[in-house]
Amino acid sequence: MSLRFALLALLTSRPMTGYDVSKHFSQSVAHVWHAPDSQIYPELNRMERDGLLESAVVPWGKKGTKKEYAVTEAGVQAFREWMDSPIEIRRQREPAYLKAAYLEWAEPGAAHAELEQFRDYWTEHLAMLEATRATLVDRSHPTLARRLEHYDASQWDRIVRYKIFAYDGLIDQARAAVAWAERGLLLVDELEGSTVES
Amino acid sequence: MSLRFALLALLTSRPMTGYDVSKHFSQSVAHVWHAPDSQIYPELNRMERDGLLESAVVPWGKKGTKKEYAVTEAGVQAFREWMDSPIEIRRQREPAYLKAAYLEWAEPGAAHAELEQFRDYWTEHLAMLEATRATLVDRSHPTLARRLEHYDASQWDRIVRYKIFAYDGLIDQARAAVAWAERGLLLVDELEGSTVES
DNA sequence: ACAAACTACCTATCTATATAGTGAGTGGCA
DNA sequence: TGCCACTCACTATATAGATAGGTAGTTTGT
Numbered sequence: 001m002s003l004r005f006a007l008l009a010l011l012t013s014r015p016m017t018g019y020d021v022s023k024h025f026s027q028s029v030a031h032v033w034h035a036p037d038s039q040i041y042p043e044l045n046r047m048e049r050d051g052l053l054e055s056a057v058v059p060w061g062k063k064g065t066k067k068e069y070a071v072t073e074a075g076v077q078a079f080r081e082w083m084d085s086p087i088e089i090r091r092q093r094e095p096a097y098l099k100a101a102y103l104e105w106a107e108p109g110a111a112h113a114e115l116e117q118f119r120d121y122w123t124e125h126l127a128m129l130e131a132t133r134a135t136l137v138d139r140s141h142p143t144l145a146r147r148l149e150h151y152d153a154s155q156w157d158r159i160v161r162y163k164i165f166a167y168d169g170l171i172d173q174a175r176a177a178v179a180w181a182e183r184g185l186l187l188v189d190e191l192e193g194s195t196v197e198s
Numbered sequence: 199m200s201l202r203f204a205l206l207a208l209l210t211s212r213p214m215t216g217y218d219v220s221k222h223f224s225q226s227v228a229h230v231w232h233a234p235d236s237q238i239y240p241e242l243n244r245m246e247r248d249g250l251l252e253s254a255v256v257p258w259g260k261k262g263t264k265k266e267y268a269v270t271e272a273g274v275q276a277f278r279e280w281m282d283s284p285i286e287i288r289r290q291r292e293p294a295y296l297k298a299a300y301l302e303w304a305e306p307g308a309a310h311a312e313l314e315q316f317r318d319y320w321t322e323h324l325a326m327l328e329a330t331r332a333t334l335v336d337r338s339h340p341t342l343a344r345r346l347e348h349y350d351a352s353q354w355d356r357i358v359r360y361k362i363f364a365y366d367g368l369i370d371q372a373r374a375a376v377a378w379a380e381r382g383l384l385l386v387d388e389l390e391g392s393t394v395e396s
Numbered sequence: 397a398c399a400a401a402c403t404a405c406c407t408a409t410c411t412a413t414a415t416a417g418t419g420a421g422t423g424g425c426a
Numbered sequence: 427t428g429c430c431a432c433t434c435a436c437t438a439t440a441t442a443g444a445t446a447g448g449t450a451g452t453t454t455g456t
Binding site: 002005006009012029030031032033034079080083084085086087088089090091092093094095096097098099100101102103104105106107110111113114117118121155158159161162163165166167168169170172173176177179180183184187191 | 200203204207210227228229230231232277278281282283284285286287288289290291292293294295296297298299300301302303304305308311312315316319353356357359360361363364365366367368370371374375377378381382385389
């Protein structure tokens with residue numbers, strides 16, 4: 001059910017078309033909640049049906065039209081209620097850690113390659129998170145900038161610091177993942193090193 | 199698809215009935231891959247159908263019977279292949295971080311309560327992971343003990359160290375989560391503290 | 397004038413996961 | 427003898443999510 005609230009969160013910054021949502025999503029909310037557009041469009045429809053959003057048909061070019069969604073008062077209300085409700089705890093479900101626990105079954109070369117791939121993914125992801133964090137700190141992040149327009153300047157610091165706090169958590173996790181993978185590579189080298197040579 | 203491999207991983211330690219699997223699962227593999235029994239039973243059936251497991255009907259009491267599953271050669275093969283294939287990367291999907299990013303929408307009291315709940319969950323989870331890690335270190339973990347029986351003593355250290363490595367990763371993540379929640383509580387106090395008093 | 401790339405908005409299908417409930421047999425103990 | 431907790435093995439239903447494809451209009455570059 002969090003997708004619905006991720007979309008509400010994004011749409012509180014400004015009204016958007018489904019296409020805008022799916023584009024902006026990947027640069028902001030998707031860092032905490034990923035979703036493909038095939039999930040976004042139907043969910044926007046359902047949210048409109050449920051009264052959380054209202055849409056306006058906007059002309060686009062000569063013949064084309066597009067549908068712009070805006071959060072309704074009921075939508076704001078639902079978002080606030082969700083914000084005040086207890087966090088759902090996610091069950092652990094991590095293929096990488098599952099594999100790590102049974103690495104004695106892997107070919108030494110494969111184990112090494114997998115840990116490298118994992119480390120590289122998280123290194124890249126970490127760089128992206130840090131870059132995004134920087135755009136929050138200097139307030140150049142486009143969605144954030146639009147969001148702040150609705151608020152009094154006295155509130156800006158508060159809003160920005162919560163966003164940075166969220167990214168700090170993600171960055172910590174990414175750093176932990178990279179460090180773990182690196183320790184894993186050393187471990188594989190130590191335990192399988194001689195096997196590789198033989 | 200990882201559930202299938204989590205089950206194979208568990209069943210390589212010894213043959214088990216579906217009930218055994220669902221019990222032992224929660225004390226070992228579930229730390230890296232959670233699944234309820236309503237997913238386990240049907241998956242065991244499908245795995246038997248696909249030739250990864252074979253079952254023997256074992257008498258139980260006077261009239262009762264139970265079905266014991268053992269990994270087949272094809273099952274071992276499939277597990278090895280999975281171990282040597284690239285890790286699937288999980289998309290970020292964390293309600294806690296999603297909420298954290300929009301904490302300006304929450305009631306100060308609610309924000310505080312949610313972070314406390316999150317911290318407490320992870321503190322408890324961390325304690326459980328550390329306790330489990332200790333049973334791996336001293337090799338008293340029942341599933342591990344059964345698993346080691348299939349191997350030459352020269353292999354034991356290697357097998358145990360991979361398991362510990364996996365738990366170390368989980369422990370790092372749990373510690374990062376606790377530390378992050380604690381920083382969040384300080385942040386909420388700082389930013390909303392005056393609002394609470396007024 | 398035409399192609400390519402982009403905007404816009406989906407649909408279809410399959411599998412995974414969550415949540416809840418069912419029902420029969422067993423072993424112990426009061 | 428009756429009850430209860432536990433063992434065993436599911437089923438049923440609904441939603442979430444992954445993956446792939448489709449169609450029509452628009453803008454931009456050559």
